[in-house]
Amino acid sequence: MLRLISICAVAALLALPAAAKPFRLIVTDMEMPLVPNSVMELAEQEGYFDRAGVEVEFVRVQQTPLAMAAMRSGEGEMANVALESLLRATVEGATDLRAVMSPNRALPYLVAARSDVAAPADLAGKRFGIGRIGSVDHLLSMKVLEEAGVDPATLQLVALGQPQARATALLAGQIDATTIGIGTFAAIDDDPNVSTLIGVDAFWRAAPVLSKVNAVRRDTLAERGPEVQAVIEAITLAARDFAAHPDHWIAAMKKARPDVPEADLEMLAAAFAGQWSVDGGMTEAELAAAQDWLLTGEDFQGVAAQPIAAWADLGPITAVLAKLGPIDPATLPTR
Structure with missing residues (x-):
């Protein structure tokens, strides 16, 4: 009898629908x-x-x-x-x-820079932080900077990964400028050593992609x-x-x-x-x-x-x- 009950119980469990996977x-x-x-x-x-x-x-x-x-x-x-x-x-x-x-x-990107970079033209020869070669921020940044008259070949590209890492590097003076989201910038915009070089609206007009x-x-x-x-x-x-x-x-x-x-x-x-x-x-x-x-x-x-x-x-x-x-x-x- 016990064996019969066990078999029936197993059969009943197998008959239940499998739990949906997330x-x-x-x-x-x-x-x-x-x-x-x-x-x-x-x-x-x-x-x-x-x-x-x-x-x-x-x-x-x-x-x-x-x-x-x-x-x-x-x-x-x-x-x-x-x-x-x-x-x-x-x-x-x-x-x-x-x-x-x-x-x-529509990613709300902007280009943030150290205070000594007063205009896009000042970026020649400077260190520009990116996520990685070929990342979204890299590709869009190069298009936006070209539209602003900057030759990307004159930049020293520094691959740093996530936006927060690039913002930290900017604050520390390890890079001179980078593209980050407006949300990331909001966390550092009270530092007098950084400012907006190219704003969200100008960035989007240059790269509405x-x-x-x-x-x-x-x-x-x-x-x-x-x-x-x-x-x-x-x-x-x-x-x-x-x-x-x-x-x-x-x-x-x-x-x-x-x-x-x-x-x-x-x-x-x-x-x-x-x-x-x-x-x-x-x-x-x-x-x-x-x-x-x-x-x-x-x-x-x-x-x-x-x-x-x-x-x-x-x-x-x-x-x-x-x-x-x-x-x-x-x-x-x-x-």
Whole structure:
């Protein structure tokens, strides 16, 4: 009898549905970032993923190469990566990767410099901090500085990794200038030895390029497509909320980052107006324009444009927007 009961118990357990695995989202920030990219983690904190019916688990790595490696090796289902790295992988033969949205199409970058660098022309021969050769900040910085009349060949490029490391090096006088997000700059802007050399608006005008996307593997789309759409839906709804109600973002960030002064959060909320990805963050035209720009760089010399369908899939965004409906930009605050 005991054996029969045991067999029945095992059979009953096997009949139960397997517990759903969390949908792992790989990010390259070691803590909640002070940029619109924070929308992903705030979507979890504020319950948007729960309401969309998807359990999300964050996997933290440093910089896009590790995020790409983690995603491709199956350590995560979706990764926030530089478009440049996704395109490079495609050019090198990858057929299994697709961009599906951009939670941070417009990175609020600026060029910060030591106080003795009064104008972009003063950068000739100076040490310029970058994340790494080929990183988003490196590529965008070179374009912006060229637009400002600086010959990139005259710079001493210093690879330092994460924005916080570059900001620390700038404060210590180990570099003369660097590109960082406005959130990172807010933590050091009270130091009299640093100042803004090229502001956020001027930076964006010089390089209005989609630079970060959330990518997945094709097998993830095939096997967990509804969860991919649910993640996009939750992030889009959170972005719409923060775009329409900047005070909601401030309140959420006060919980997530109590170390940041409220005055800085208020300044950042105003700076982010008009930058939230309220519609999934990428269109075919934006992807094509970004690819065209990337292909002008020396790292892609001689490389032909790749079909958008070879590295992006707009199907999930289309499905989400069909469900949520469009949003009227006139209803949203702007800078």
